[in-house]
Amino acid sequence: MNNKQYLVLLALVAIIAIIPLAMYSGLGEDDGFFGGADGAASEAIEETGYEPWFESIWEPPSGEIESLLFALQAAIGAAIIGYVLGYYNGRAKKDE
Numbered sequence: 001m002n003n004k005q006y007l008v009l010l011a012l013v014a015i016i017a018i019i020p021l022a023m024y025s026g027l028g029e030d031d032g033f034f035g036g037a038d039g040a041a042s043e044a045i046e047e048t049g050y051e052p053w054f055e056s057i058w059e060p061p062s063g064e065i066e067s068l069l070f071a072l073q074a075a076i077g078a079a080i081i082g083y084v085l086g087y088y089n090g091r092a093k094k095d096e
Contacts, residue, residue, distance in 0.1 A: 060066040 060069065
């Protein structure tokens with residue numbers, strides 16, 4: 001590919017990125033845009049009248065601690081997956 005094709009592709013990427021920003025400028029969750037599936041699911045569950053079977057044993061005192069625990073859980077899971085993949089990759093190289 002030559003430089004002209006790269007510039008055309010770069011311009012297309014810029015246009016694809018800018019058009020949604022221009023179309024939804026100033027609109028947010030209050031207007032119904034960019035709503036997540038979690039919010040829609042919780043509303044649908046509340047409409048059915050569902051009552052939880054039990055309460056949490058411990059609730060984190062703040063949202064920051066809850067985020068920290070979630071990130072820690074993700075890091076531990078990633079470390080385990082990375083170790084297993086590395087182990088089997090090293091074992092396959094050793095067998096060759």
